[in-house]
Each structure stands twice: as C-alpha cells, then as structure tokens.
Amino acid sequence: MSVQVVSNPDFGHLEIVLDQGQTILCESGAMAAMDSDLQLDTKMMGGFLPALWRKVVAGESLLSGVYTAKRAGSRLWLSPPIPGQVIAYSLQDKPLMLTSGSFLACEEGVQLGTKFGGLRAMFSGEGMFFIEARGRGSLWFNSYGAVIEHEVNGEFIVDTGHVVAWEPSLQWTVTGMGNLFSTLFSGEGLVLRFSGSGKVWLQTRSMSGLAGWLAGYCR
Amino acid sequence: MNYQILAPGTFSALQVSLDPGDKILTEAGTMAWMDPSIQVKTSSGGLMAGLRRAVLRGDSFFQNEYTSTAQGGKITLVAGQPGEIKAMELRGAPVILERGAYLAHTPGVSVDAKFNGLKGFFAEGLFVVYATGEGTLFYNAYGDILEVDVQGDYIVDNGYAVAWESSLNYTVTRTGRKIRTFLFGDGLVIRFSGHGKVWVQSRSAFSLANFMHPFRAIESKNS
Amino acid sequence: MKASVIGTDSFQSLHVELSPGERFYSEAGKMVRCSSGVDIEVTLQKKGGGFMGALKRLLSSDSFFYSRYTAQGTGTSEVVIAPTMMGNVRVLELKGDETWITSGGSYLASGPEITSEAKWQGLGAGLLSGESLMFVHNRGIGFLAVEAFGTIHEVDVNGEFVVDTGHLVAFESSLSFTVGKVGGSWIKSFFSGEGFVMNFKGTGKLLMQSHNGSSFGGLLGPLLPKRRS
Numbered sequence: 254m255s256v257q258v259v260s261n262p263d264f265g266h267l268e269i270v271l272d273q274g275q276t277i278l279c280e281s282g283a284m285a286a287m288d289s290d291l292q293l294d295t296k297m298m299g300g301f302l303p304a305l306w307r308k309v310v311a312g313e314s315l316l317s318g319v320y321t322a323k324r325a326g327s328r329l330w331l332s333p334p335i336p337g338q339v340i341a342y343s344l345q346d347k348p349l350m351l352t353s354g355s356f357l358a359c360e361e362g363v364q365l366g367t368k369f370g371g372l373r374a375m376f377s378g379e380g381m382f383f384i385e386a387r388g389r390g391s392l393w394f395n396s397y398g399a400v401i402e403h404e405v406n407g408e409f410i411v412d413t414g415h416v417v418a419w420e421p422s423l424q425w426t427v428t429g430m431g432n433l434f435s436t437l438f439s440g441e442g443l444v445l446r447f448s449g450s451g452k453v454w455l456q457t458r459s460m461s462g463l464a465g466w467l468a469g470y471c472r
Numbered sequence: 473m474n475y476q477i478l479a480p481g482t483f484s485a486l487q488v489s490l491d492p493g494d495k496i497l498t499e500a501g502t503m504a505w506m507d508p509s510i511q512v513k514t515s516s517g518g519l520m521a522g523l524r525r526a527v528l529r530g531d532s533f534f535q536n537e538y539t540s541t542a543q544g545g546k547i548t549l550v551a552g553q554p555g556e557i558k559a560m561e562l563r564g565a566p567v568i569l570e571r572g573a574y575l576a577h578t579p580g581v582s583v584d585a586k587f588n589g590l591k592g593f594f595a596e597g598l599f600v601v602y603a604t605g606e607g608t609l610f611y612n613a614y615g616d617i618l619e620v621d622v623q624g625d626y627i628v629d630n631g632y633a634v635a636w637e638s639s640l641n642y643t644v645t646r647t648g649r650k651i652r653t654f655l656f657g658d659g660l661v662i663r664f665s666g667h668g669k670v671w672v673q674s675r676s677a678f679s680l681a682n683f684m685h686p687f688r689a690i691e692s693k694n695s
Numbered sequence: 696m697k698a699s700v701i702g703t704d705s706f707q708s709l710h711v712e713l714s715p716g717e718r719f720y721s722e723a724g725k726m727v728r729c730s731s732g733v734d735i736e737v738t739l740q741k742k743g744g745g746f747m748g749a750l751k752r753l754l755s756s757d758s759f760f761y762s763r764y765t766a767q768g769t770g771t772s773e774v775v776i777a778p779t780m781m782g783n784v785r786v787l788e789l790k791g792d793e794t795w796i797t798s799g800g801s802y803l804a805s806g807p808e809i810t811s812e813a814k815w816q817g818l819g820a821g822l823l824s825g826e827s828l829m830f831v832h833n834r835g836i837g838f839l840a841v842e843a844f845g846t847i848h849e850v851d852v853n854g855e856f857v858v859d860t861g862h863l864v865a866f867e868s869s870l871s872f873t874v875g876k877v878g879g880s881w882i883k884s885f886f887s888g889e890g891f892v893m894n895f896k897g898t899g900k901l902l903m904q905s906h907n908g909s910s911f912g913g914l915l916g917p918l919l920p921k922r923r924s
Contacts, residue, residue: 259905263482263705264782264845266905282910284877285862286848286903289855289894293877330903332862334910336554336705336781336845337483354914398554399479403505411505415550455505457478457485457550464918465501466552466572470681471688471920482705482781554781555706615706615781625731632727632777663731672728674706679724679779683908687916691923 254360256391258339262399265339266332267358271322277329279318279358285330287320294319333357333395340400340417340454342392351384351394351418360390385421394418398458409447414459420451473578475608477557478548484557486549486575486610490540497537498576502549509542551575551612555673558617559610566604566638572677573601573611573634580607602638611635615674622664630660631676637668696806698838700784701775707784709776709804709840713766719774719838721804723760727775732768737761776804778842780908785847785864791836794868798830799908801864806837832868841865845905856895861907867899 254277255270266285269277278296296319320329333339342349344363356365366385386392396417403409405423413427428446447453473494478485485504488496500514514536538547551557553572560567562581577583584602603609613634620626622640636642642664664670696719697712708727711719723737737760766772778784779800787795789809802811813829833839843864850856852870857877866872872895895901 260704260846262479264905266845284859284892285905285907286850286856286858287877289857291857330848330862330905332845332905332907334907334914336906336911398483398550399481399485401478401485401548408508409505410508410510412503415504455548457483457504457548458552458554459504459550460915461918462501462550462552463554464552464915467677467681467684467915468920469572470677471684471922472681481703615777616703620728626728627731627733628728629726674702674708674727675777675779675781676727679777683779684912684916684919685922687912688919688922689917691921 256341256393258341258393262338264336265395266330267339267393269329269331271320271327271329272325273322276319276321276361277331277358278361278363279320279331280333280356281318283331283333283357284318284320285332287329288327290323291327291329292321292323294321331358331393335395335397335460337396337398337456337458338400339393339395342394342418344386344388344390344392346387346389348385348387348421349392349418350421351386352413352416353382353384355394355396355417356384356386357393357395359386359392362390363388363392396454396456397460397463398456401455401457403453403455404450405447405453406450407448409453411445411447411453411455412459413443413445414461415455415457416445417454417456419447419453422451423447423449423453475559475610477559481556482554484555484612486557488538488547488549488576490538490545490547491543492540495537495539495579496547496549496576497535497579498549499574500536502551502575503536503538504548504550506538506547507540507542507545509540509545510547511539511541513537513539549576549610553612553614553677555613555615555675556617557610557612559608560635561607562603562609563606564604566602567609567635568638569601569603569611569635570633571599571601573613574603575610575612577603577609578607581605581609613671613673614677614680618672618674620670620672622670623667624665626664626670628662628664628670628672629676630662631678632672632674633662634671634673636664636670640664640666640668640670696838698786698804698806698840700786704783704846705781707782708778709784709786711764711774711776711804713764713772713774715766715769715772718763718765718807719804720761720763720807721776721840722802723762725776725778725803726762726764727777729764729774730772732766732770733772733774734765734767736763736765738763776840778803780842780844780906780911782843782845782904782906783847785841785843785902787839787841787865789833789835789837789839791834794832794834795839795865796830796832796868797839797841797865798863799861801841801843802831802833803840803842805833805839806835808837809833809835809839841902843902843904844908844911848903848905850901850903851899852895852901853898854896856901858893858895858901858903859907860891860893861909862903862905863893864902864904866895866901869899870895870897870901872896
C-alpha cells in the first residue's frame with residue numbers, strides 16, 4: 254500500500270495506491286475519486302454500540318467507508334471536507350486523542366472510541382466529545398488551517414476550536430477564560446487547559462472563527 | 473514585546489511574546505492558544521465598539537487586552553479568514569483598513585471606525601477602520617496580500633481592498649453601464665487617485681458569503 | 696491577449712493582458728482590479744448566449760450574467776479575476792476541435808470566440824446527484840479558465856474512472872458518464888456518505904478538485920446566521 258499526503262499544508266489530502274486485497278478505512282464521504290473496480294463496504298468502527306455512541310454524541314458518522322482493492326495498483330483519493338493540513342501518525346499501542354471531525358482515514362488495526370469532555374464542554378459549541386484512537390497501524394487526521402506541534406511541559410491553554418489532537422499523557426480540563434466576565438465576553442468561550450508533559454497538535458484557524466468573520470458579510 | 477508570524481501564508485498566525493509591562497490589544501475572539509502567565513482584561517470601551525454595534529450585528533463589541541506576569545509569556549492570535557497576516561509600523565500618518573482586516577495593535581496605536589459608503593445602498597457600504605499613532609498594527613487579509621503602488625488612477629473592487637495609505641484620494645463608485653445591481657454583489661468599486669500604497673487581497677468575503685447562502689438555515693417565521 | 700495564472704497555489708487568480716480593442720468575458724462579479732482604461736459591462740449575451748442561455752446557466756450553478764471587459768486607450772491593459780473559493784485556477788487553450796464541459800460553477804472566464812452553452816446533463820442525473828442540472832459546454836478558439844476548490848488534479852482517463860460529483864471540475868466531451876453508486880450497492884453507497892458518483896467511460900482528460908464545496912458548505916452553513924429567505 255502506498256499512501257501519500259499531498260498538497261499540504263493548505264489542501265492536504267491522500268493519494269493512495271492499493272495492492273490486491275489491501276484495505277483502507279475512511280471517514281464517511283471522504284472519497285473524492287477512484288478506479289472503478291475498488292470494492293466499497295461499510296463498517297461501524299469499534300462495533301455497533303461505540304459507533305452509535307459516536308454518532309449520537311460526537312456527531313461523527315455512524316459508518317466508515319472501507320475500500321478494498323481487487324487488483325494491484327488501484328487508485329483512491331481521500332479528502333477532508335475542510336482545507337488544511339493532513340497529518341500521518343503511526344499508532345503503536347499508545348492511544349491518541351482527536352477532536353471530533355479530525356479523523357480522516359486509518360489502516361485496519363486502529364479502533365476509534367469516544368471520550369466525554371465534561372459538563373462544561375457542552376456549552377463550548379465545539380463538540381463536547383473527543384475521539385480516542387487505539388491499536389496499531391497508520392492513522393491520518395486533518396485540521397482546519399496549519400498545524401503547529403507543541404510540546405507541553407507544565408501548563409498550556411488552548412481555545413477549544415484550535416485543538417486537533419493530543420497525547421493522552423497530558424491531563425486536560427475544559428474551563429472558562431480568566432474571570433467570569435472574560436469568560437462570557439472575551440469571545441473565547443471555553444478553553445482546554447492542559448497540564449503534564451506530552452504533545453498537542455494545534456490548528457491556526459477554527460471553524461467558529463471563520464463563521465464569525467463571514468457572518469459580517471452575510472445578507 | 474516581540475512577535476513572530478507562524479505558518480506564513482494561507483493559514484498564518486501571530487505569536488506575540490510579552491514581558492511584564494507589555495500589552496497587546498485585539499478584538500474579541502482572536503486568541504488561539506497561550507501560556508498560563510498571560511492575563512486577559514476584557515473591556516467594552518474603545519471606539520471599535522461603535523463599529524461592532526453598528527456593523528457586525530452586535531456579534532462582539534468587546535476588546536481584549538493581554539499582559540503577562542512572566543518574562544516572555546507567549547500568546548497566539550489568529551483571524552477568522554484564511555489568509556496572510558502582516559505587521560505595519562505606523563509613524564503618525566493614518567492608514568485605512570477594510571473592517572475585516574484589523575487584527576491587533578500595540579498601545580501607541582489608536583483605531584477608529586467610520587462609514588464611508590454610498591448611503592442607502594444596502595450592505596454595500598464601505599465600513600473602514602482608521603489606524604493612527606505610533607506603534608505596530610497587525611492586519612490580515614482573505615487570501616494573499618498584493619502591494620500596489622498607485623501613481624495616478626487605479627480601480628479595485630470593494631470586496632478586495634484591504635488597506636491603503638491616507639495620502640490617496642478615494643471614491644466609492646458603481647461599475648458598468650447597463651444592468652448593474654445588487655444581483656451580483658460587485659456593484660461597487662473603489663477608485664483611487666494620487667500617490668500611495670494600496671494592499672489588495674486575492675479573494676472576496678462577499679463572494680464566499682454568496683456561495684454559502686444556500687447552506688444557511690432559514691429563519692422560521694415565528695421567531 | 697494573454698491569459699495567465701497568478702498568485703500562490705492556494706489563492707490563484709486569472710490575469711488577462713489586453714491590447715486596445717480586445718475583450719474577454721468572465722462570470723459576473725469576479726473582478727478584483729483593473730487598469731483604469733478598461734470598460735466593464737454586465738451582459739446576458741456572449742457567443743452562444745441570449746436570455747434562454749442565461750436561464751439555463753442558472754441551473755448550472757454559474758451566474759446569470761457575464762462581465763465583459765474591453766480595453767480602451769492606447770497601452771496594454773490588465774484585468775485580474777478571482778474565483779469564489781480558495782484554490783487553483785487552470786487556463787485551457789482551446790484550438791477549436793475539442794469541447795470542454797465544465798460543471799458546478801467552475802467556469803471562470805473565456806476569450807471572445809469561445810461559446811459556452813448550458814446543456815442538460817442527462818435524465819434526472821442532476822436532481823439525483825444533488826449537483827447542478829446543467830453542465831456548460833465550451834468550444835471555439837481561445838482561452839477557457841476554470842476555477843477549483845483546492846488543488847486541481849488532471850487525470851488521463853482510459854477505460855473507467857469514478858469521481859464524486861462534488862469533486863468534478865471539467866472534462867473533455869470524448870468522455871461519457873453515468874450517475875451511479877459506488878462499488879457494491881446503493882445501501883452501501885449511501886451509508887458510506889458517498890451517495891452519488893459519476894462513472895466516466897472512454898478516453899480523455901478530466902480535471903478534478905481536491906476539495907468539495909458542498910461538504911465544506913454543509914459544515915460551515917449551520918454556524919452562520921440564519922437567512923430570511
């Protein structure tokens with residue numbers, strides 16, 4: 254299997270060539286184009302209940318697409334719905350946390366689960382559930398905007414809309430910003446407060462920021 | 473205070489390092505991430521408030537002031553739109569910015585909002601921000617920023633002008649001679665004359681807003 | 696007349712240089728800037744146009760109107776045209792013996808001798824695919840500029856090829872297509888989130904875009920203020 258991330262950092266997407274019998278799993282609706290003899294199946298990632306849970310609470314799709322090649326050299330293009338960077342990550346037993354909407358594709362052997370963000374996250378509008386990827390295999394996730402990798406050592410504060418992924422060695426809580434007045438009126442809403450040490454993937458734009466800017470031009 | 477543009481280009485971000493006593497002012501909602509030493513003070517004051525209330529549907533008319541309790545506390549600020557972020561050193565002569573182009577400023581700069589369009593022509597008016605004083609002004613665009621040195625006359629569509637020097641004269645006029653209306657959104661152009669710089673962006677917010685129109689939810693009659 | 700692509704990959708635009716008297720057309724409302732000697736007119740008509748043509752264009756997701764730019768004066772004039780979305784622009788030089796079919800609002804601009812005619816894309820295919828009902832057939836001698844959301848990939852189709860309806864930019868008329876499902880069954884196609892795709896057949900060039908405007912719109916739309924109509 255050859256998987257290439259192309260057009261990073263602005264229009265990252267995947268160009269894939271599969272050998273006979275090889276399989277790749279992807280987020281619902283991610284297929285942009287393909288050779289006509291690829292076989293499509295659907296799968297509930299992690300079984301029915303976890304998939305249903307992710308659908309209901311995290312707004313993820315119930316089913317993932319599973320593409321399998323019947324011959325060598327089958328081509329497949331997978332794209333995220335938003336412009337930005339695609340990151341390739343090799344999962345080796347140590348899990349990875351993703352914000353909802355960041356999952357693009359993975360090899361068989363990777364499982365997705367759901368983590369509750371706490372009661373306060375319910376008010377943030379950014380999705381109150383996070384995805385936990387476990388297992389072994391390659392994983393591809395996407396951002397809106399450029400990705401900045403940041404090693405946290407101590408404490409670090411991120412607007413919830415700017416987090417893409419983080420290592421679970423970090424502790425995290427969802428909190429307000431400054432005092433109550435600033436929480437309500439700073440326009441920042443809620444933030445993720447990380448502590449400990451580990452890596453966090455940040456994105457330089459947020460969908461709510463984009464909407465806030467564009468709203469001023471809507472009729 | 474010093475600053476760095478992270479990921480220059482389409483999705484650039486502004487990282488500011490603050491020592492105790494330094495200050496950066498920005499409109500509400502631009503903080504992406506920061507060190508725990510950064511403190512925020514939110515105020516409703518400032519002349520930007522008038523602009524926000526009048527133009528941006530009361531979205532947010534608050535201004536945030538960030539300081540640091542430790543040496544070199546870092547904060548990253550971003551715009552909503554994809555595009556370049558740039559810094560401009562002001563030395564007294566005012567610069568005029570399209571309303572969506574303002575990002576942040578240092579304390580020596582003052583910003584003020586004005587309406588400059590064709591009165592009565594809905595949604596197509598030109599709301600601009602006047603920045604003056606001495607200090608650093610951070611601005612951003614939707615797309616790449618092209619600097620045009622105007623000597624004489626130059627025409628830019630209303631949706632693409634990001635900023636220009638106050639040494640230029642400008643008038644807002646309508647294009648075309650036949651069927652020109654609100655139907656296609658580019659009814660207005662800015663005609664510059666004189667000598668000075670104009671910064672032009674490579675995409676239009678009005679154009680994207682038109683594209684997004686069918687994807688928005690419809691307001692129910694009862695609400 | 697010289698048409699070329701300018702700008703960084705993410706925000707490409709079309710730059711057209713005109714000698715006095717020369718003219719070209721773009722979809723209305725796409726001009727960024729121009730020399731002061733350029734006359735801009737908004738018109739329904741273009742070669743192959745007229746009122747019915749304009750009505751049909753509406754169903755192709757292109758604009759009802761064209762802008763016509765005519766160079767006045769004595770020197771060379773310049774006009775810059777920008778797409779709606781962030782992404783690539785491609786200039787195709789048509790020699791008169793081929794037809795390029797543009798889909799879903801990807802027509803950006805063309806030279807004065809190019810006819811652009813909106814045509815039904817096939818029985819109900821548009822309705823079913825959720826994309827436009829019409830595709831625009833462009834032919835003649837001169838340049839044709841298309842716009843895309845994201846990166847443009849050029850694919851040489853030889854045999855069969857599947858493209859999601861939202862990722863299609865343009866293709867040569869030597870290719871035929873049917874609207875259908877992906878892989879095995881309709882049920883799988885829907886539950887995988889793919890719905891309808893276009894199955895191309897034959898030999899010819901096809902341009903596709905890395906990103907899908909409808910998917911992006913579907914995510915951003917709910918975050919925007921509600922509209923009155």
